[in-house]
Amino acid sequence: MRVSGSRLERGRHVTKHAVNGDIKLLLVDDEDVIHRSAGGFLQRMGYEVLHADNAEKALEIFDAEGADIVLTDIKMPGMDGIELLTQLGKRSRDLEVILLTGHGDLDTAIDALRKGAFDFLRKPAKLEELLACLARTSKYREVRREKDRIQRRLDALIRSRDADFERHKIVGESCAIRKVMDLISKVAGSDRTTVLIQGESGTGKELVARAVHDQSPRSSMPFISLNCTAVPDTLLESELFGHEKGAFTDAREMKRGIFELGKGGTLFLDEIGDMSPSAQAKILRALEERLVRRVGGSAEIAVDTRLVTATNQDLDVLIGSKAFRSDLYYRINVFTIALPPLRDRGDDVLLLAYHFLRQFAAELRKEVTHISPEVQTLFRRYLFPGNVRELRNLVERAVIMCEGTSVTEADLPPLAEGDSAVVELDQGDLPTLKLAQLEEQAIRSALERSGGVQAQAARHLGIGHHALRYRLKRYAIG
Numbered sequence: 001m002r003v004s005g006s007r008l009e010r011g012r013h014v015t016k017h018a019v020n021g022d023i024k025l026l027l028v029d030d031e032d033v034i035h036r037s038a039g040g041f042l043q044r045m046g047y048e049v050l051h052a053d054n055a056e057k058a059l060e061i062f063d064a065e066g067a068d069i070v071l072t073d074i075k076m077p078g079m080d081g082i083e084l085l086t087q088l089g090k091r092s093r094d095l096e097v098i099l100l101t102g103h104g105d106l107d108t109a110i111d112a113l114r115k116g117a118f119d120f121l122r123k124p125a126k127l128e129e130l131l132a133c134l135a136r137t138s139k140y141r142e143v144r145r146e147k148d149r150i151q152r153r154l155d156a157l158i159r160s161r162d163a164d165f166e167r168h169k170i171v172g173e174s175c176a177i178r179k180v181m182d183l184i185s186k187v188a189g190s191d192r193t194t195v196l197i198q199g200e201s202g203t204g205k206e207l208v209a210r211a212v213h214d215q216s217p218r219s220s221m222p223f224i225s226l227n228c229t230a231v232p233d234t235l236l237e238s239e240l241f242g243h244e245k246g247a248f249t250d251a252r253e254m255k256r257g258i259f260e261l262g263k264g265g266t267l268f269l270d271e272i273g274d275m276s277p278s279a280q281a282k283i284l285r286a287l288e289e290r291l292v293r294r295v296g297g298s299a300e301i302a303v304d305t306r307l308v309t310a311t312n313q314d315l316d317v318l319i320g321s322k323a324f325r326s327d328l329y330y331r332i333n334v335f336t337i338a339l340p341p342l343r344d345r346g347d348d349v350l351l352l353a354y355h356f357l358r359q360f361a362a363e364l365r366k367e368v369t370h371i372s373p374e375v376q377t378l379f380r381r382y383l384f385p386g387n388v389r390e391l392r393n394l395v396e397r398a399v400i401m402c403e404g405t406s407v408t409e410a411d412l413p414p415l416a417e418g419d420s421a422v423v424e425l426d427q428g429d430l431p432t433l434k435l436a437q438l439e440e441q442a443i444r445s446a447l448e449r450s451g452g453v454q455a456q457a458a459r460h461l462g463i464g465h466h467a468l469r470y471r472l473k474r475y476a477i478g
Helices: 032-044 055-065 081-091 103-114 127-159 164-168 175-188 205-214 233-241 277-289 315-320 326-332 348-364 373-381 387-401 435-449 454-461 465-474
Strands: 024-028 048-052 069-073 096-101 119-122 195-198 223-227 266-270 306-311 335-338
Touching: 024 032, 024 055, 032 048, 032 127, 048 055, 055 069, 055 081, 069 081, 069 127, 081 096, 081 103, 096 103, 096 127, 103 119, 119 127, 127 348, 127 373, 175 205, 175 335, 195 205, 205 223, 205 266, 205 306, 233 277, 277 326, 315 326, 348 373, 348 387, 435 454, 435 465, 454 465
Parallel strands: 024 048, 024 069, 069 096, 096 119, 195 306, 195 335, 223 266, 266 306
Antiparallel strands: none
């Protein structure tokens, strides 16, 4: 800081570098002592400090050099601190203002908080209070910037006519999910090609099935979804093919099955691996002959539906145990889309989190707009065994619990409990072992313990068989 006589040279940098988070402060006060004491102290703490002795000069400096945080007195000759706050707000949203106030200005300072000031300090402010206030302001600014960055990415996906979100209604921009979107685009135009979607529970298999339908020539026709585990085996055939009146005790009238109802459209059978062998045989016939027969009927009914199926099970294993027909597998597995688990999608977890945050905040009419840095870190590290569905539920609960504008750890259930908890690594291993190396070592160890039996190794690792097979291919483990 340079001093000229008894006056400070205004508008000059007092340090050439900023070590305190690269934060640039603009200190606005008409008292030299504030600039000498507070300004000098902040300089020694590593902040980059600009000075102005009135609001008009402060606006000139801000327009020329910018600032991250403005620390301003309320009462000054000419324009006061409240009007300065208003003028700065018109110039930038990426700025926080802290007010310095005397005892008599307390009501004015509180009113200024409603107008956008971040905080205020009473004069004379203690230096430790000033540092604490700046730390709070800097932390809030980081949270807001991260939120804004992710929101801009999300908004770009939604707004752009050519964005994958518009075409697929899938949020994400990781390499893993973009490969899925590319496969959707390639298969959607094939009018009758059957599609098998594989992935862990909660990865969004039905969303992908709908995207295939929406991109296909059948998009104007029905999309019908059926979860095979939700219908008792005794009623599944009736749901699929319909029944005639009197076909069984409760058949009081004729009913069309979803193969008929979905004429010209897409039929999505979720969890097809749980379908009984008898139902599998009839599905196979419907696919091969494009004919169905209602329960209790004799007439053959022509059907024209595209079949998309999904499972979280390893169908190869089910075929080996005679629980799934190999001929049906080859018929439905013409085109496969493997969905990655959320833990393999990088920062998609934050895009999705903010997508759900905005959705539930609107539904619940709450002003929740941020996710704290601690929660963002937790989301990046958590394994999400329930995948996107679990994240959605966590965010919904967090919005309900949140009392302020930012979701904190207090708004979440404990995520560090159980086998699927946050991964804790020995700090001594970090310089030499990357996470992928640790995962590969764990897989090889589990295979060795299980004598090469993949199903048993998957149980040792606490993951599904499909997830293990995905990683075996990823690490080229034979």
